[in-house]
Amino acid sequence: MPFDFYVTVxxxxxxxxxxxxxxxxxxxxxxxxxxxxxxxxGEFAVVAMYLAFLGFAMFGLDPILAMLPIGLGFFxxxxxxxxxxxxxxxxxxxxxxxxxxxxxxIVLVNGLLMLFGPDTRHxxxxxxxxSYEVANVLIDKVRVYAAAAALVVAALLFxxxxxxxxxxxxxxxxxxxxxxxxxxxxxxxLYALTFGLGMACVGAAGALMVVLAxxxxxxxxxxxxxxxxxxxxxxxxxxxxxxxxxxxxxxxxAFASFLVAPSAKSMFSFAILIAILALxxxxxxxxxx
Amino acid sequence: xxxxAALNGRAKLLLTLFVLGLAAAPLAADRYLVSVLILIFYxxxxxxxxxxxxxxxxxxxxxxxLYVGLGAYIAAALWTKFGIGPWAGMFAGMAIxxxxxxxxxxxxxxxxxxxxxxxxxxxxFAEFTRIAFDHMDWTGRAxxxxxxxRAEQAGQWWNLRGGPLLFYxxxxxxMLGALWLCAALRASRLGHYWLAVREDEAAARALGIDAFAVxxxxxxxxxxxAAIGGTFYAFYYNNLFPAQIFDMSxxxxxxxxPIVGGLGTLFGPILGAFIxxxxxxxLIAATEEAGLSAPGTKAVFYxxxxxxxxxxAPSGVWPWLRRKLGLETP
Numbered sequence: 001m002p003f004d005f006y007v008t009v010x011x012x013x014x015x016x017x018x019x020x021x022x023x024x025x026x027x028x029x030x031x032x033x034x035x036x037x038x039x040x041x042g043e044f045a046v047v048a049m050y051l052a053f054l055g056f057a058m059f060g061l062d063p064i065l066a067m068l069p070i071g072l073g074f075f076x077x078x079x080x081x082x083x084x085x086x087x088x089x090x091x092x093x094x095x096x097x098x099x100x101x102x103x104x105x106i107v108l109v110n111g112l113l114m115l116f117g118p119d120t121r122h123x124x125x126x127x128x129x130x131s132y133e134v135a136n137v138l139i140d141k142v143r144v145y146a147a148a149a150a151l152v153v154a155a156l157l158f159x160x161x162x163x164x165x166x167x168x169x170x171x172x173x174x175x176x177x178x179x180x181x182x183x184x185x186x187x188x189x190l191y192a193l194t195f196g197l198g199m200a201c202v203g204a205a206g207a208l209m210v211v212l213a214x215x216x217x218x219x220x221x222x223x224x225x226x227x228x229x230x231x232x233x234x235x236x237x238x239x240x241x242x243x244x245x246x247x248x249x250x251x252x253x254a255f256a257s258f259l260v261a262p263s264a265k266s267m268f269s270f271a272i273l274i275a276i277l278a279l280x281x282x283x284x285x286x287x288x289x
Numbered sequence: 290x291x292x293x294a295a296l297n298g299r300a301k302l303l304l305t306l307f308v309l310g311l312a313a314a315p316l317a318a319d320r321y322l323v324s325v326l327i328l329i330f331y332x333x334x335x336x337x338x339x340x341x342x343x344x345x346x347x348x349x350x351x352x353x354x355l356y357v358g359l360g361a362y363i364a365a366a367l368w369t370k371f372g373i374g375p376w377a378g379m380f381a382g383m384a385i386x387x388x389x390x391x392x393x394x395x396x397x398x399x400x401x402x403x404x405x406x407x408x409x410x411x412x413x414f415a416e417f418t419r420i421a422f423d424h425m426d427w428t429g430r431a432x433x434x435x436x437x438x439r440a441e442q443a444g445q446w447w448n449l450r451g452g453p454l455l456f457y458x459x460x461x462x463x464m465l466g467a468l469w470l471c472a473a474l475r476a477s478r479l480g481h482y483w484l485a486v487r488e489d490e491a492a493a494r495a496l497g498i499d500a501f502a503v504x505x506x507x508x509x510x511x512x513x514x515a516a517i518g519g520t521f522y523a524f525y526y527n528n529l530f531p532a533q534i535f536d537m538s539x540x541x542x543x544x545x546x547p548i549v550g551g552l553g554t555l556f557g558p559i560l561g562a563f564i565x566x567x568x569x570x571x572l573i574a575a576t577e578e579a580g581l582s583a584p585g586t587k588a589v590f591y592x593x594x595x596x597x598x599x600x601x602a603p604s605g606v607w608p609w610l611r612r613k614l615g616l617e618t619p
Contacts, residue, residue, distance in 0.1 A: 037405050092603065094349060094404055099548055099599040102541055106592030113585030217585075221537060225416065228409055236406075263431075267420040270413040277410050278396050 004136045009254045011139055015147040017250020019208045021243035022150040023223065024230035025157065026201030032237040033174040033194040036086060036097050040105035041202055042223025047108060048074065048206025049215040050116060056123045056210070063123055064145050067207040071153070071200040078199025082192040090191065105224070112217040120214035128211070146208040153204050154243060157197065161239070170194050174237075202227075222266065229273045235286025244284055248272065293472060300616040311461055315454055323453050327525070329566045330460035331518065336546035336558030337467040338514035343544070344553035345480060346507035347487030349404065352393075352411030354539035355418055356386040356512040360519025361529055362422065365434055368448075368524075375449045379520040383513040389414065390512030394505045412537060419535030428531075436527040449524035456525050463521065464559065467514065472555055474510070483507060487553075515543075549598050551605025560607045568594060 027041045038044075048070050055061035055070075085104075089097045130141040161167040170190050173180040181187055213219065226249065234245025249269050256265040276283065293301065315323055335357065342348050363385055364378030373381075393414050397407045423431045442450040449455070474480045482503045485493035490500050523529055533539070550561025572587040602609055 031405075088600075094408075095343065095544075095548055095552060096599055096603045098349075099545070100596055103592045103595035103599065106595065107589050110585030110588035110592065114583040114589065118584065225412065225537070229413070232406065232409055261424070264420055264424060267417055270417040270420075273413045274396070274410065274417070277402055277406065277413075278400060281400050281402055281406065 007137050008139070009258050010251055011137060012143060013251035013254030014247050015139070015143040015250070016212055016254065017247035018147040018150045018154075018243065019205055019212060019246075020226060020230055020250050021234075021246020022154055022208070023202055023205035024227040024234070024246050025154055025239060025242040026198040026205065027227045028198075028231045028234070028236065028239065028242045029157070029201065030195055030198035031231065033170055034082065034086075034090060034191050036090060037094070037101070037228070038198065039098060039101035039224060040108060041227050042225070043105045043108040043220040044074070044199060044202045045206035045209060045223045045227075046112060046215065046217060046220040048203040049210045049213075049219075050112060050121070052207035052210040053121045053123050053215050056125075057121075062125070063207050063210040064149050067149060067153070067204040070207045071204040074203030075196040075200040078196035079192045081199070082195035083188070086195065087188060087191065105220070109217045109220045112220075116217070118216065118218065120216040122214045123210045125211060142211040146211050149208055150205065153201065154239075157201065158239060160197075166190075166193065226266070226269070229269050232283055233273055233276050235283025237287070238283065238285040241283055241285035248284075295476070297616065299614070303614070303616070308465065312458075315457055320453060323457050325566060325570055327453070327457055327460045329562045330457075330464040331521065331525075332543070332546050332566055333559040333562035334460065334463040334467050335515060335518045335543045336550070336562055337464070337471050338511050338518065339544050340547040340553065340558050341471065341474065341483075341514070342507050342511040344547060344557070345475065345483040345487065346504055347483075348397075348504055348507060349408045350411045350508075350511070351408040351537070351540050351544070352413075352415035353511075353515050353543050354535050354537065355389060355411070355415035356515035357519035357522065357539065357543070358415075358418065358422070358529075358531070358534040359386045359389060360516025361523035361534055362428055362434065362519075363516075364520040365436055365523040365529055366428055369434065369436055374447070375520055375524055376447070379517055382516045382520055386512045386516035386519075387509050389418075390508040391505065394508035398501050398504050412540070415535055415537065415540060419531050422531035422535060428529075431531060433528055433530040435529075436523065438527060449521075456521075459521065463517065468555065468559065470514075475555060479503060479506060545595065549595070549605060551607030554605065554607050554611075556611075557605050557607040560610065561605070564606065 023041070023045055027038055030036060030038050051070050051073075052061075052063040052066045055066040056063055086097075086100070089100055125142060127141050132139045132141060132144065161171060169180070169185050170193065172183075173185060173187055173190050173194075177187065180190075230245040230249050231242055232245075233248060234241030234243070249272065252268045252272060253265040256268040260268075293304070296304065311326070314326060318326065335353070339350065339353050342350050360379070360382035363382035364375050367373040367378040367381060368375060393411055396402070397410050402410055422428055428434050438450075442448060445451070446455050449459075474483075482493070482498050485496070485498055486500045486503055494500050519534070522534070546561030546565055547558040548561065549564060550559065551557030569587070569591060572590050576582075576586045576590070598606070
């Protein structure tokens with residue numbers, strides 16, 4: 001029954017991809033509004049992974065629930081970071097922002113290395129090996145939970161930007177910064193809120209990631225690239241695009257690991273990225289400029 | 290030296306002293322210091338190669354490890370498999386690196402991909418190649434490619450087989466040669482076109498500059514220079530691993546010196562390398578001294594130092610130092 005097997009791989013890919021998508025959503029929101037590429041994005045995701053791992057190892061806290069306090073904490077951290085560290089660099093040349101955030105990334109990943117060492121950490125959930133069987137297709141329970149949680153967070157963020165007054169104000173900043181400042185919006189505060197929201201996404205996604213992969217500092221640069229790739233594939237500035245891109249990359253990784261070799265999976269993601277940049281540079285769901 | 294004609298008297302004197310000092314340094318320096326200086330020259334050289342693309346033409350490449358890796362792997366493979374010497378191998382590596390550079394440039398510039406999008410395109414190519422080399426039998430996969438060190442080849446300096454002094458003067462020549470080339474390019478018509486495109490591409494086009502062509506020239510020159518650096522690396526270290534030479538952290542390492550030193554300046558990449566490499570080495574020594582043996586300690590301080598430098602001197606150290614030394618041409 002090879003067909004069932006392909007379906008299984010595809011479903012696992014979609015579920016993992018939704019968590020990737022949530023991580024990328026954080027990057028996309030920050031870039032879309034603040035116009036700063038968070039080159040420490042993957043590093044923050046791995047910090048969240050370690051926090052979720054510690055919560056589980058020390059207090060038995062389920063990482064899927066740990067997503068709430070971690071997301072909240074990351075929101076505060078993001079707000080402060082933007083306000084005090086990154087804001088002076090808004091509007092400055094890209095390479096200056098890049099050095100600042102790469103410096104931050106180096107500090108984070110090596111700080112983790114100092115504290116926890118290079119070994120992988122695995123959160124051994126009691127239901128870690130349970131699975132659902134739907135018409136001959138086996139689906140990991142943890143993946144279903146993690147993907148559902150990612151969808152809920154993403155939906156909340158959509159709703160916030162669509163309907164809340166603050167969300168609309170942030171969109172106004174993204175659309176027309178000068179206009180937003182003229183009508184009296186507190187741009188610095190809104191930028192910090194946005195950075196906080198993006199960080200909340202990456203914090204939540206990192207917590208969920210613990211149930212999908214073992215935590216190690218080495219994951220961090222790969223996650224940064226992964227998030228970056230997804231955002232561009234999906235379309236910079238499109239929130240739905242981040243999720244669609246996440247699913248596409250998740251499925252591509254799942255098939256590449258299964259059909260070629262796990263170590264070659266990101267090669268296919270980069271091939272997709274190169275193809276997208278050549279054929280549709282605005283991304284799958286991005287608007288043409 | 291006509292390309293340095295614009296320098297004032299004091300600058301010429303300092304530059305001469307700098308070159309003579311470095312040429313004489315092995316007389317006084319021990320083996321360790323020589324190895325550190327080789328590393329400084331190497332990063333200064335690569336920084337200058339990258340600076341042509343970003344500092345002059347304004348195209349942000351975060352995938353220069355691709356060109357270095359190709360230059361290293363091709364020269365090393367030709368030497369180990371067929372006994373073809375590094376000078377011929379260097380040209381083969383340059384040609385292939387330029388072909389990759391042309392492909393990336395064509396994709397990027399033809400479709401108007403700029404800024405962070407272009408940066409990600411360069412990363413994608415470098416990472417793609419890294420993983421491909423990880424799985425390629427011909428170059429020893431992830432297990433690495435090793436250049437044999439044989440006693441009978443010990444003195445063959447023309448095959449880049451020799452001791453630290455050979456590599457010291459070779460690296461010094463690369464760095465100074467790149468300085469001369471950059472100065473010549475910067476003063477040329479092409480150099481002015483690059484600056485025009487960097488500052489305002491639309492305006493440059495309006496003046497009749499073929500922006501696509503001049504950006505392509507920047508990629509080709511920069512990738513060829515990086516490939517030469519790769520050949521040097523291969524024969525200096527005698528071992529190559531895809532995960533090391535193609536890694537994104539290598540690309541980042543390469544661009545730190547020109548940014549810290551002063552993007553788009555001639556001497557910035559050299560000054561940056563003279564700041565960052567000793568900083569890294571000093572941090573290794575300092576953390577060892579302090580008994581902080583945990584892996585990553587040195588890098589944490591390095592990251593903090595980077596943030597501090599970009600916070601204090603966002604346009605680099607050289608423009609500030611140049612003013613202090615009174616080297617500004619009136």
